[in-house]
Amino acid sequence: GAGVSQTPSNKVTEKGKYVELRCDPISGHTALYWYRQSLGQGPEFLIYFQGTGAADDSGLPNDRFFAVRPEGSVSTLKIQRTERGDSAVYLCASSLQGAGANVLTFGAGSRLTVL
């Protein structure tokens, strides 16, 4: 596609529920990233994929968070047993390896609200 697509744009769930957030990167972009942005703060790194593998998942806050990218394109961020503190905008970005340092194309984000 023309840009990074994220679905759903908004998700409201109850504490303890399971949530999946989907990211469809720009076609041909081998690198994919997930960030989380809380109200009034800048985005914070969660995980980075190069192809199908997670090259760096050091930003995932705990083992309730997991992400996959089975075919090296679409990625899904999965959150188990959601907590109110998980409420945030989850941003996905992709980049073409070698196109330029620190140049990521972000999607509009998925706003997660945990009641």
Add this chain to the structure above:
Amino acid sequence: LAKTTQPISMDSYEGQEVNITCSHNNIATNDYITWYQQFPSQGPRFIIQGYKTKVTNEVASLFIPADRKSSTLSLPRVSLSDTAVYYCLVAPRSNDYKLSFGAGTTVTVRA
């Protein structure tokens, strides 16, 4: 990653030039300076990147002095649509994913 400091907010009027200065005193030799712009309900958007001296594109100019301990993003003749949060990032080319955004500078342009 080098720590950056930028103003929390700035106000301006349509047609004026807006200059946002970012301090990065402990910038490393292989660090690049990158600026992103974020509108409400959107993800950040890359604006400009530089290593030294001056870089200009269709959106903005980036001024970097010789000591590279600060940088200034210049937005010429702003319009209401330039109201956004602007982030200054400093990181080496090899670290092109684990970006540290900070809180950014909220620029409000008034009519």
